[in-house]
Amino acid sequence: MRVKRILQEKEAAMQAPVDLTLIDPLIEKYKGKKGNMIPILQGTQNVFGYLPAESFMKISELTGLKLSEMYGVATFYTQFRLNPVGKHIVKVCHGTACHVQNATAISEAVEDALGIKDGETTEDRLFTLESVACLGCCSLAPVMMIGDETYAKLTGNQAVKIVKEIKIKEKN
Amino acid sequence: MKKTKVLVGLASCGIAAGAYKVYDKLKALQEADKLDIEIKKTGCIGMCYREPLVEVIDETGSYLYGEIDEEKAVEIFDKHLKQAEPVSDYVVKSDFVESKDDSFWDGQVKIASRNCGVIDPENIEEYEEQDGYKAIRKILEGKISDEQVIQTVLDSGIRGRGGGGFPTGLKWRFANKSKSDAKYIICNADEGDPGAFMDRSLLEGDPHAVIEGLIIGAYAIGAGDGVIYCRAEYPLAIKRLNIAIDQAREKGFLGKDIMGFKGFNFDLYVKEGAGAFVCGEETALMASIEGERGMPRKRPPFPAEAGLWGKPSNINNVETFANIPYIFLNGPESYSKYGTEKSKGTKVFALTGKINHGGSVEVPMGVSIRDIIFKLGGGISDGKKFKAVQLGGPSGGCIPEYLADTIVDYDSVNATGAIMGSGGMVVMDETTCMVDMARFFLDFTCKESCGKCTFCRVGTKRMLEILERITQGEGKEGDIESLEELAYQIKDNSLCGLGQTAPNPVLTTIKYFRHEYEAHIVDKKCPAKNCKKLITYTVNPDTCTGCTVCAKNCPTDAIDGARKEVHTIRQDACIQCGMCYSKCKFDAILLS
Numbered sequence: 001m002r003v004k005r006i007l008q009e010k011e012a013a014m015q016a017p018v019d020l021t022l023i024d025p026l027i028e029k030y031k032g033k034k035g036n037m038i039p040i041l042q043g044t045q046n047v048f049g050y051l052p053a054e055s056f057m058k059i060s061e062l063t064g065l066k067l068s069e070m071y072g073v074a075t076f077y078t079q080f081r082l083n084p085v086g087k088h089i090v091k092v093c094h095g096t097a098c099h100v101q102n103a104t105a106i107s108e109a110v111e112d113a114l115g116i117k118d119g120e121t122t123e124d125r126l127f128t129l130e131s132v133a134c135l136g137c138c139s140l141a142p143v144m145m146i147g148d149e150t151y152a153k154l155t156g157n158q159a160v161k162i163v164k165e166i167k168i169k170e171k172n
Numbered sequence: 173m174k175k176t177k178v179l180v181g182l183a184s185c186g187i188a189a190g191a192y193k194v195y196d197k198l199k200a201l202q203e204a205d206k207l208d209i210e211i212k213k214t215g216c217i218g219m220c221y222r223e224p225l226v227e228v229i230d231e232t233g234s235y236l237y238g239e240i241d242e243e244k245a246v247e248i249f250d251k252h253l254k255q256a257e258p259v260s261d262y263v264v265k266s267d268f269v270e271s272k273d274d275s276f277w278d279g280q281v282k283i284a285s286r287n288c289g290v291i292d293p294e295n296i297e298e299y300e301e302q303d304g305y306k307a308i309r310k311i312l313e314g315k316i317s318d319e320q321v322i323q324t325v326l327d328s329g330i331r332g333r334g335g336g337g338f339p340t341g342l343k344w345r346f347a348n349k350s351k352s353d354a355k356y357i358i359c360n361a362d363e364g365d366p367g368a369f370m371d372r373s374l375l376e377g378d379p380h381a382v383i384e385g386l387i388i389g390a391y392a393i394g395a396g397d398g399v400i401y402c403r404a405e406y407p408l409a410i411k412r413l414n415i416a417i418d419q420a421r422e423k424g425f426l427g428k429d430i431m432g433f434k435g436f437n438f439d440l441y442v443k444e445g446a447g448a449f450v451c452g453e454e455t456a457l458m459a460s461i462e463g464e465r466g467m468p469r470k471r472p473p474f475p476a477e478a479g480l481w482g483k484p485s486n487i488n489n490v491e492t493f494a495n496i497p498y499i500f501l502n503g504p505e506s507y508s509k510y511g512t513e514k515s516k517g518t519k520v521f522a523l524t525g526k527i528n529h530g531g532s533v534e535v536p537m538g539v540s541i542r543d544i545i546f547k548l549g550g551g552i553s554d555g556k557k558f559k560a561v562q563l564g565g566p567s568g569g570c571i572p573e574y575l576a577d578t579i580v581d582y583d584s585v586n587a588t589g590a591i592m593g594s595g596g597m598v599v600m601d602e603t604t605c606m607v608d609m610a611r612f613f614l615d616f617t618c619k620e621s622c623g624k625c626t627f628c629r630v631g632t633k634r635m636l637e638i639l640e641r642i643t644q645g646e647g648k649e650g651d652i653e654s655l656e657e658l659a660y661q662i663k664d665n666s667l668c669g670l671g672q673t674a675p676n677p678v679l680t681t682i683k684y685f686r687h688e689y690e691a692h693i694v695d696k697k698c699p700a701k702n703c704k705k706l707i708t709y710t711v712n713p714d715t716c717t718g719c720t721v722c723a724k725n726c727p728t729d730a731i732d733g734a735r736k737e738v739h740t741i742r743q744d745a746c747i748q749c750g751m752c753y754s755k756c757k758f759d760a761i762l763l764s
Binding site for chain 2: 034036038041073079105132156
């Protein structure tokens with residue numbers, strides 16, 4: 001799962017140039033502080049939605065953090081993304097409780113509806129599909145989270161309906 | 173006369189079920205009617221299966237309403253709040269109305285979760301009203317020494333609630349004895365165990381109790397700084413913790429010269445985890461705080477000697493800290509009177525899976541698993557048969573039905589091959605395939621292995637490959653033995669708890685459900701009818717109406733039959749996708 005997230009050349013070409021000055025205040029805040037690597041990366045991802053390759057270079061230059069170590073950390077933790085993501089991140093919970101309540105059916109239904117696989121982003125950049133370990137709403141299983149909204153006790157059809165409704169709203 | 177109070181449960185599950193809509197509706201109604209009542213937010217009430225929950229406390233007493241939507245909220249407002257006529261149809265708990273949910277509360281003893289669902293977690297004054305921050309005041313004003321504090325914790329008998337079960341007082345004593353210019357106290361709130369949410373409900377429902385526990389711990393071991401390492405997947409818990417820390421600092425419970433006592437300085441902050449299960453392991457967690465990859469370190473030196481930044485450190489779990497103020501307020505015997513000889517006090521469990529009453533329950537140690545599932549949990553959902561219960565998540569194991577009379581205490585649970593763990597209890601019925609369960613957990617630990625130890629990194633992958641083959645009907649003779657051999661090698665040759673316990677789900681399912689493995693491997697059948705590749709789909713001629721829906725949806729055109737005639741499935745073309753089964757409105761597709 002982790003290895004899959006390493007940047008593919010083709011996808012790297014798809015990345016639009018980013019405004020790196022946006023992370024200046026962040027670097028200023030954490031520069032020279034011990035244990036700063038994860039907060040800097042988390043902050044950068046908050047700004048861009050992912051970790052652009054150029055941001056690594058800039059952070060390394062200004063803080064002295066090693067590129068190899070940053071890449072190591074960024075690929076170790078599931079939170080970090082090296083690719084741009086869609087506007088809506090569809091998180092389908094695959095915790096134990098959701099698994100026994102057939103979360104796989106939710107994932108498969110959404111995969112079919114959006115025409116993407118787990119971890120991928122739709123061409124229109126509207127949706128990214130992610131399966132996650134546990135959202136902590138186990139007694140409402142199976143659940144799915146889009147943005148801050150959690151959808152509970154789903155079936156495959158209901159999940160597809162929710163995704164389609166968002167799509168229609170976006171198109172209008 | 174006391175003002176009528178309305179509490180709306182606004183923890184993550186409540187919000188997911190739509191509690192904010194109910195809260196907003198009640199607020200709007202109150203505004204419009206200028207009704208003189210108090211409407212407040214509270215944390216997790218525990219009855220997750222009846223969310224959203226609304227509690228009305230009027231002059232006569234308390235009425236807890238369940239499954240409230242906006243419409244029902246209007247009804248409660250009009251009848252109960254305006255005319256003092258409780259709506260008994262929606263009551264799930266009250267002294268005045270009998271409810272079929274009453275068994276959920278039987279035998280529960282709330283210590284760690286004493287304030288959850290009672291107070292507004294974002295308001296420090298409400299915590300103080302429940303004797304909050306009085307435990308630390310008692311210690312400071314009574315000039316109780318650090319050694320006496322530790323002795324009290326030892327006397328209470330409390331053991332680490334994160335799963336290890338190490339006596340908390342002993343841990344504190346080790347950290348206390350280490351000499352250093354700086355020491356750290358850390359709260360492990362990286363609840364990565366899928367199927368567990370006890371720590372989330374405690375943090376969302378009563379963050380101040382955890383903070384007060386940390387302050388007492390800091391006093392006992394002599395720590396000046398504290399960290400709460402909370403997983404980023406719990407945004408609400410992080411938000412409420414930060415609010416609580418700011419409030420505590422403002423009131424002088426954190427910072428320099430705490431509560432006016434010269435020389436007692438302690439402050440803490442929340443560190444957001446970045447999503448790695450292994451960071452629940454003490455040394456990996458500390459590496460993560462230091463900004464590195466969360467990889468466990470070799471012990472010794474133990475964290476009590478050289479932990480975070482090389483300084484003596486002490487780590488306890490959320491639930492452990494939440495218990496601490498109670499122990500000091502009520503005396504150690506008030507805690508140790510509950511439980512068994514070796515496991516004292518209470519334990520919070522997250523009850524989930526195929527169960528009627530899913531939620532968070534706190535029971536004294538020593539209660540049997542059967543009682544938790546059938547009394548509090550209300551039995552198995554949809555009238556199915558109880559098969560097993562999974563305890564301890566990916567590090568734990570499955571306990572079969574015939575061992576359900578096992579009591580919950582560290583030693584009894586360990587004897588079954590499972591572990592107590594942090595308190596996730598996932599109930600399974602006859603439709604859950606145990607081989608698939610083992611595959612599910614191995615898939616999880618394989619992805620979460622940090623990669624440091626070869627046996628854990630490669631071994632879990634090899635085990636997963638075997639399990640995948642078995643569930644796809646390609647199992648071979650000798651697979652079970654290979655799994656066992658790999659399991660013991662991984663257990664023996666891994667540095668940290670993740671690797672040492674990763675094979676447990678496989679070993680316990682082989683121990684108790686060997687026949688299911690054999691059915692998969694030898695007969696190529698899945699007894700639970702769960703593994704798709706091992707199922708045969710046929711049409712039941714008695715119920716098939718010939719509606720053609722299945723044939724239209726079949727991706728391989730494996731279904732024949734004319735309209736209004738019984739259909740048939742050609743087995744050679746069927747790919748066992750299950751589409752016909754899920755589309756048929758007449759339950760005419762049979763699985764075997």
